[in-house]
Amino acid sequence: MATDASTDASTASNPLPRFPDGFLWGVSTSAHQIEGAAELRGPSVWDAFTAEPGRIKDGSTAAVACDHYHRYREDVALLADLGVDAYRFSVSWPRVDSPGGVGLDFYDRLVDELCAAGVRPVPTLFHWDLPAGLDWLERDTAARFAEYVSVVARRLGDRVGKWITLNEPAEHTLLGHALGIHAPGRELLFDALPVAHHQLLAHGLAVRALRASGATDVGIANSHGPTWPASDDPADREAADFYDLLLNRMFADPILTGRYPEGIGELMPGSAERIAADLEIIAEPLDWYGVNYYAPTRVGAPQGAEIEFGGVTLPAELPFSVREIEGRPRTDFGWPVVPEGLTELLTGFRDRYGDRLPPVVITENGCSYEGLDDRDRVAYLDGHVRALHRASEAGVDVRGYFVWSLLDNFEWAEGYARRFGLVHVDFATLERTPKASYGWFRDLIADQRRGPVG
Ligand code: FCB
Numbered sequence: 001m002a003t004d005a006s007t008d009a010s011t012a013s014n015p016l017p018r019f020p021d022g023f024l025w026g027v028s029t030s031a032h033q034i035e036g037a038a039e040l041r042g043p044s045v046w047d048a049f050t051a052e053p054g055r056i057k058d059g060s061t062a063a064v065a066c067d068h069y070h071r072y073r074e075d076v077a078l079l080a081d082l083g084v085d086a087y088r089f090s091v092s093w094p095r096v097d098s099p100g101g102v103g104l105d106f107y108d109r110l111v112d113e114l115c116a117a118g119v120r121p122v123p124t125l126f127h128w129d130l131p132a133g134l135d136w137l138e139r140d141t142a143a144r145f146a147e148y149v150s151v152v153a154r155r156l157g158d159r160v161g162k163w164i165t166l167n168e169p170a171e172h173t174l175l176g177h178a179l180g181i182h183a184p185g186r187e188l189l190f191d192a193l194p195v196a197h198h199q200l201l202a203h204g205l206a207v208r209a210l211r212a213s214g215a216t217d218v219g220i221a222n223s224h225g226p227t228w229p230a231s232d233d234p235a236d237r238e239a240a241d242f243y244d245l246l247l248n249r250m251f252a253d254p255i256l257t258g259r260y261p262e263g264i265g266e267l268m269p270g271s272a273e274r275i276a277a278d279l280e281i282i283a284e285p286l287d288w289y290g291v292n293y294y295a296p297t298r299v300g301a302p303q304g305a306e307i308e309f310g311g312v313t314l315p316a317e318l319p320f321s322v323r324e325i326e327g328r329p330r331t332d333f334g335w336p337v338v339p340e341g342l343t344e345l346l347t348g349f350r351d352r353y354g355d356r357l358p359p360v361v362i363t364e365n366g367c368s369y370e371g372l373d374d375r376d377r378v379a380y381l382d383g384h385v386r387a388l389h390r391a392s393e394a395g396v397d398v399r400g401y402f403v404w405s406l407l408d409n410f411e412w413a414e415g416y417a418r419r420f421g422l423v424h425v426d427f428a429t430l431e432r433t434p435k436a437s438y439g440w441f442r443d444l445i446a447d448q449r450r451g452p453v454g
Contacts, residue, residue: 087406135184293362360398
């Protein structure tokens with residue numbers, strides 16, 4: 001376990017600056033990672049992927065996961081004790097699609113329980129668990145998504161105000177369709193680009209569907225991080241710019257400006273006229289923009305060989321190579337701890353998009369560490385909350401911060417080996433035990449409510 005978080009930990013004793021009134025403190029989860037009760041929903045692409053030998057590092061499945069489906073009352077009680085304003089969860093499309101429509105009943109109960117506990121429900125409508133049989137390479141999937149979104153909005157819209165369309169279409173494209181590390185396990189490299197376009201179109205159509213149902217508080221959760229060139233060498237800078245374009249700009253530009261970055265629109269499926277018409281839908285105005293932030297990425301020119309990075313093998317033919325960020329504490333996942341990357345990211349976004357950037361909500365931020373006395377997690381979160389405040393002082397309109405995650409859970413291809421929770425889950429007994437970081441976050445929220453520090 002990395003313990004070299006002393007620089008961040010030393011700031012933990014300083015009082016935390018106060019965030020504006022109305023700032024949302026929350027935690028995030030996703031359906032496939034916590035719900036279990038797989039027999040009570042339709043199959044998703046993740047079920048098929050998990051069943052393939054060797055895909056999940058510890059050979060586990062999400063069939064039971066945290067059994068949140070049956071234990072949601074206990075989990076909502078944990079949220080209430082934590083004192084969060086809001087809870088970001090995801091609605092499982094394959095559960096909503098299950099025979100008899102009983103899947104939606106679950107979210108109905110969950111939303112009622114949250115409202116009764118005074119916690120605002122913030123559903124994400126797609127967090128990677130696509131119903132089996134659907135495919136993001138097909139344009140029609142975007143229209144199917146919008147139909148499903150209308151069904152969910154009709155049922156929950158009387159109690160849900162804040163909606164998130166998609167989670168991290170960039171990762172779902174890259175890991176799921178370009179590199180084959182996540183479901184559905186395709187290794188299409190640049191032929192995966194239609195998957196990005198169709199998800200962006202699905203996002204725009206979903207915004208329209210939500211608006212039609214009366215929603216006035218709609219956003220997306222996109223993953224972003226600064227890209228740091230490996231050196232000043234022009235070849236490294238060029239490679240870093242390209243990576244930044246693929247992971248950051250390709251998913252933010254169309255939504256915030258109605259355009260793809262130069263050179264990208266031409267690679268998308270369909271005629272120029274069709275792409276232009278799609279971009280009008282994709283750029284449907286949002287009430288806020290969600291950012292999932294974990295770490296920056298250091299990128300250099302291609303090295304002509306496969307690269308092992310963060311548990312992922314990157315093929316040699318990519319036009320960039322990912323390098324280690326040295327001299328930083330690391331999470332158990334091996335990700336570097338760089339809180340100031342969050343300030344850099346947000347001020348950079350403000351500079352790039354100006355008035356087109358709506359208020360920002362951090363929809364995910366967190367780290368994997370073992371243990372109940374998780375001081376490294378406290379140091380990580382403390383550092384990032386301070387970095388967020390610095391962005392706010394620098395003029396970025398920041399409205400909320402959601403920790404990933406409430407519970408230890410099924411961390412995709414890593415299985416249960418990576419623990420991101422504020423609450424420990426014993427996967428043999430399913431017992432929940434709050435960690436030190438849970439107490440830290442509860443105190444932070446209570447202090448913030450108490451008014452100005454000092
Ligand atoms: C994000 C995902 C989330 C979780 C965290 C660690 O990319 O959105 O489901 O896996 O990473």
